[in-house]
Amino acid sequence: MEREIRQRTTQQLTVISAAIQRDHSHPSAEEIYSRVRKVLPHVSLGTVYRTLQRLVQEGKIQMLFLGERTARYDPTLAEHDHFICQRCGRVEDVWLGRNRQVNFAPLVKEGFTVLAHSVAIHGFCQPCGRR
Amino acid sequence: MEREIRQRTTQQLTVISAAIQRDHSHPSAEEIYSRVRKVLPHVSLGTVYRTLQRLVQEGKIQMLFLGERTARYDPTLAEHDHFICQRCGRVEDVWLGRNRQVNFAPLVKEGFTVLAHSVAIHGFCQPCGRR
DNA sequence: TTGCTTGCAAATTTTTTGCAAAAAC
DNA sequence: GTTTTTGCAAAAAATTTGCAAGCAA
Numbered sequence: 577m578e579r580e581i582r583q584r585t586t587q588q589l590t591v592i593s594a595a596i597q598r599d600h601s602h603p604s605a606e607e608i609y610s611r612v613r614k615v616l617p618h619v620s621l622g623t624v625y626r627t628l629q630r631l632v633q634e635g636k637i638q639m640l641f642l643g644e645r646t647a648r649y650d651p652t653l654a655e656h657d658h659f660i661c662q663r664c665g666r667v668e669d670v671w672l673g674r675n676r677q678v679n680f681a682p683l684v685k686e687g688f689t690v691l692a693h694s695v696a697i698h699g700f701c702q703p704c705g706r707r
Numbered sequence: 708m709e710r711e712i713r714q715r716t717t718q719q720l721t722v723i724s725a726a727i728q729r730d731h732s733h734p735s736a737e738e739i740y741s742r743v744r745k746v747l748p749h750v751s752l753g754t755v756y757r758t759l760q761r762l763v764q765e766g767k768i769q770m771l772f773l774g775e776r777t778a779r780y781d782p783t784l785a786e787h788d789h790f791i792c793q794r795c796g797r798v799e800d801v802w803l804g805r806n807r808q809v810n811f812a813p814l815v816k817e818g819f820t821v822l823a824h825s826v827a828i829h830g831f832c833q834p835c836g837r838r
Numbered sequence: 839t840t841g842c843t844t845g846c847a848a849a850t851t852t853t854t855t856g857c858a859a860a861a862a863c
Numbered sequence: 864g865t866t867t868t869t870g871c872a873a874a875a876a877a878t879t880t881g882c883a884a885g886c887a888a
Contacts, residue, residue, distance in 0.1 A: 581867080582862095582866080582867080584867055586867090588868080605852080620869070620870045620871065621870095622855080641772040641774055645878080647776060647852085672810070672811075672814070677808050678826060678828075680803075680828070682806055687833035689831040689836040690830040693828040695826050697821055697824040698824065699819055699821040712841095713841090713888080715842055715886085717844080717886075718886095736878080753844080753846080753880080754843080756877090776876085842885105842887080843884105843885080844885070844886085846883100846884105847880100849881090850879065857870105858869105860867105861868070
C-alpha cells in the first residue's frame with residue numbers, strides 16, 4: 577500500500593518560494609541561491625535545487641530551457657512567451673495575445689496529442705538594439 | 708591586423724558533418740559520437756563537440772534546447788518547429804505552414820529587434836498517444 | 839614546412855544524490 | 864516520537880579546454 581507523503585513547510589521552502597514568486601527575471605538556480613542566502617545564510621545549493629524541483633512538480637512554477645544548458649525558473653504560469661536577448665542574455669516575458677496563433681489541427685489529425693507549446697523569440701532587447 | 712584562419716577539411720569533419728546531415732532525429736552530441744565511431748573508431752568526443760560547434764558557427768546546422776539540459780543538433784535550417792514527446796522523448800520536425808502565425812509588430816514597436824523564433828510543442832507522439 | 843586539428847585527459851559547469859543531523863508535525 | 868527535510872560533500876552528467884602529436888595545405 578502506498579503511504580502518503582505528507583510534505584512539510586520549512587523555512588527554506590517558504591523563503592525560496594517567495595523569492596521566485598516575485599522574481600520575473602527568469603533566474604537560474606544559482607541566482608536564486610544567492611538571493612535566498614541573504615535571508616538564510618546557511619541554505620545549501622542542494623536545497624535550492626530540491627525545492628525548485630518540488631515547486632515545479634507541484635505546478636507552482638515552471639522550468640525553462642531557452643537556448644542554453646542552464647535551467648531558468650519562471651513563476652508565471654499563464655500562457656505567455658519569451659524573448660531572449662542575444663547580446664545581454666536577458667529573458668523577458670512576452671504577451672503577444674492574438675498576434676500569435678498556432679493552429680494544431682493538422683498535427684492532431686496526424687495523431688499527435690498536443691498538451692502545451694511555447695514560443696521563444698531571439699533578438700536584441702531595447703537597450704541592446706539601439707547601441 | 709587580423710590574420711585569416713584557413714580552416715581545414717579533415718576526415719573527422721567530413722564524417723561528422725555527413726552523419727548529421729542525414730540524421731533528422733535531433734541527436735545529442737553523445738549520439739552523434741556513437742554513430743561516427745562506427746566509421747572512425749578513434750574519434751574523440753571532444754572532436755565531436757568541437758566540430759559541432761564549428762558547424763553551428765558556420766551556420767550549417769542548428770543547436771536546440773528543447774526542455775532539457777542536453778543540446779540536440781538539427782541539420783534543417785528552413786523555418787520549422789519541433790514536437791517533443793513527453794513519454795518517449797522523441798523530437799520531430801513540424802511544418803505548420805500558415806497554420807502558425809506570429810506577428811511581431813507589437814514587439815518591434817516596443818523597441819525589440821526580432822531575429823529568429825521557434826515554437827516547441829509538447830505532448831504525445833502518435834505511438835505514445837494511442838497506448 | 840606551417841599551423842590547424844586531433845586524441846587524450848583533466849578541468850569546468852550544472853545538477854543530483856547519499857547520509858547523518860536537524861526540523862516539522 | 865516519527866518522518867520529512869536539510870547541509871555537506873561527493874557523484875554524475877554534459878561540455879570545454881590544454882597540450883603534444885598528427886595531418887592538411
